Amino acid sequence: MIALSLAEIAAAMNGTLHLDSTNSPVTAESVVDGAVHTDSREVAAGDIFVAKPGEETDGHLFAPAAVANGAAVVIVERLLDLPVAQIVVGDAVTALGDLATVVIGRARSIGSLKVIGVTGSNGKTTTKNLLRAILERVGPTVAARASFNNEVGAPLTMLEVTPRTEFLVAEMGASAEGEIKRLVRMARPDIGIVLSVGLAHAGGFGGIETTVRTKSEMVTDLGPDDIAVLNVDDHRVAGMADLTAARVVWFGEGERAMVRASDIHGSRTGTTFTLHLPDGASRPVSFRVLGEHHVMNALAAAAAADALGVPIDDIVAALESVTLAERWRMEVMGGRDDVTVINDAYNASPDSMTAALKTLAQIRNPEGRTIAVLGEMSELGELSGEEHDRIGLLAVRLNISQLIVVGRAARRMHISTINEGSWDGESAYVDTADEAFDLLSDTVKPGDTVLVKSSNSAGLRFLGDRLGKLYS
Numbered sequence: 001m002i003a004l005s006l007a008e009i010a011a012a013m014n015g016t017l018h019l020d021s022t023n024s025p026v027t028a029e030s031v032v033d034g035a036v037h038t039d040s041r042e043v044a045a046g047d048i049f050v051a052k053p054g055e056e057t058d059g060h061l062f063a064p065a066a067v068a069n070g071a072a073v074v075i076v077e078r079l080l081d082l083p084v085a086q087i088v089v090g091d092a093v094t095a096l097g098d099l100a101t102v103v104i105g106r107a108r109s110i111g112s113l114k115v116i117g118v119t120g121s122n123g124k125t126t127t128k129n130l131l132r133a134i135l136e137r138v139g140p141t142v143a144a145r146a147s148f149n150n151e152v153g154a155p156l157t158m159l160e161v162t163p164r165t166e167f168l169v170a171e172m173g174a175s176a177e178g179e180i181k182r183l184v185r186m187a188r189p190d191i192g193i194v195l196s197v198g199l200a201h202a203g204g205f206g207g208i209e210t211t212v213r214t215k216s217e218m219v220t221d222l223g224p225d226d227i228a229v230l231n232v233d234d235h236r237v238a239g240m241a242d243l244t245a246a247r248v249v250w251f252g253e254g255e256r257a258m259v260r261a262s263d264i265h266g267s268r269t270g271t272t273f274t275l276h277l278p279d280g281a282s283r284p285v286s287f288r289v290l291g292e293h294h295v296m297n298a299l300a301a302a303a304a305a306d307a308l309g310v311p312i313d314d315i316v317a318a319l320e321s322v323t324l325a326e327r328w329r330m331e332v333m334g335g336r337d338d339v340t341v342i343n344d345a346y347n348a349s350p351d352s353m354t355a356a357l358k359t360l361a362q363i364r365n366p367e368g369r370t371i372a373v374l375g376e377m378s379e380l381g382e383l384s385g386e387e388h389d390r391i392g393l394l395a396v397r398l399n400i401s402q403l404i405v406v407g408r409a410a411r412r413m414h415i416s417t418i419n420e421g422s423w424d425g426e427s428a429y430v431d432t433a434d435e436a437f438d439l440l441s442d443t444v445k446p447g448d449t450v451l452v453k454s455s456n457s458a459g460l461r462f463l464g465d466r467l468g469k470l471y472s
Contacts, residue, residue: 004106005031006026007029036050040066050075051066077090097186100155104187110163113167116170120197123296124149131305133319135169138308138310141168147173147326170189184217195297198350215236224245226246233253249306253295259299263284270288287322330356330359336472337445338368338446338447339368344452345375345463347455353391368445370399371450372400373450373453373460374454375454375460389413404436414428414429
C-alpha cells in the first residue's frame with residue numbers, strides 16, 4: 001500500500017485512532033505501508049488487518065492472531081483489549097472502501113497510475129488475467145487475485161497499488177444495483193470495459209433490465225477523456241454508448257467492431273484467429289485458452305491495451321503466453337488413455353454453460369465420446385427452471401454422448417433430456433458428486449472428453465479435480 005500515517009488512515013476511514021499505551025514509539029504520525037488483509041492468516045509484520053464481521057464468523061475474533069503475526073494496526077468496529085494501534089469505524093467494509101478511494105487518489109497524484117475497470121455477466125476474470133499479462137510487459141501492474149471483485153475484494157486489490165504502479169486492473173462484480181457504481185467511484189477508471197449482459201445472477205438482480213442498468217454503471221460516470229470499451233455484438237452492451245460521455249471503442253467479431261477477430265478456428269489445443277486493431281494493424285494469434293468464447297475476452301483486453309498505447313506485437317505475445325483463463329475455468333486436465341477432463345466448474349450461467357457445451361461438441365475426439373457432467377446454475381430466480389430445461393435440450397441438440405446431472409437443483413436438465421424422443425439412456429441423474437465420480441469411474445473410456453460444469457455453490461470443481469487426477 002502507499003505509505004500513510006496512522007492519522008491519515010483514520011481520517012480516510014472516518015474512524016477514531018486509539019494508540020496502545022504500552023507501545024510508546026507508535027504515534028499518530030507513525031507510517032504504515034504494509035498490505036491490507038481481512039484474513040489474519042495472511043498478515044505479516046507491518047500489515048493492516050480489517051476485522052470484518054461475516055455471515056458465519058466475526059473478524060474481531062481473529063484480531064489477536066493478526067496482532068501475533070505482526071499487524072501494525074487493526075481496523076475494528078469496537079475497541080479490543082489488544083496491544084496494538086486500533087482504528088474504530090462504524091462499518092469495516094465501508095471503511096475499507098473509503099481507504100481504497102484515498103489510496104487510489106494519492107497514487108494518481110504522485111505517479112502515472114492508469115485504472116482499467118472490467119465488468120460483465122461472464123468473462124471478467126479471464127479478461128482481467130489477459131489484460132494483466134499484456135500490461136505487465138509494459139510496466140508494474142496490479143490486478144485482482146482470483147475473483148476479488150466485490151465490495152471487499154475489489155478495494156483490497158486497489159490497496160495493493162504503490163507509487164511505482166502504472167496499471168491497476170480492477171475486476172468489478174455485483175449482486176445488486178449500485179454496487180458497481182460504488183466500486184467505480186472508488187477507483188475512477190480511465191478505461192471501463194463491459195463484456196456482456198446475460199442471465200448470471202438474474203435472480204438476485206430481479207431481472208435482465210436491472211442487470212443492464214447495473215452493468216452500465218461501469219461507464220455512466222466516465223468522463224470525456226476516458227474510454228468505454230464495449231462489446232458491439234451484445235445489443236444490451238452496445239446500448240450503453242448512449243449512457244456515457246467517454247470515447248467508445250467497440251470490440252467484437254462483426255465489421256462494426258474497431259477491435260475485432262477474423263478467421264476464428266477452435267480446436268482441442270485452443271483457438272487461432274486474426275486480431276485487427278483500429279489503426280489497420282493485424283496479426284495472427286494462437287490463443288491457447290480453450291473455447292472460442294474466450295476470443296471475445298481477448299478482444300476486450302486487446303482493445304484496452306491498444307487504447308493505452310501497447311504495441312500490437314506485445315499484445316499478441318502476451319495473449320499467446322496465457323494457457324489457462326483461471327483455476328477451474330476451462331482447465332484442461334487428464335491425459336491418460338487419451339481422456340481429456342475439462343474442469344469449468346467455478347461458475348455457471350446459461351451463457352457460459354452454452355459456451356462450454358458448444359466447446360465440448362466442437363473439440364470432441366473422433367475416436368471417443370463427449371460426456372457432460374452438469375450441476376446447478378445458481379442465482380437465476382424464477383428463470384431457473386426454464387434455463388435448466390434449455391441447457392438439457394441443448395445437450396441433446398449438440399449430440400453429447402452422455403449427460404450426467406448432479407444435484408436436485410439441476411434435476412430438470414435430466415428430465416428435459418429424457419423427455420426427448422431422440423435420446424434413450426444417454427442421460428443419468430445422481431444426487432451427489434461422489435455418486436457422479438463412481439459412475440464416471442465405470443463409464444469413461446479411452447479417448448473420451450469429459451466436461452465438468454456448474455456454479456461454484458454446487459462444488460463440482462472438486463469432482464473435476466478428482467477426475468483430472470484419476471486420468472493424469
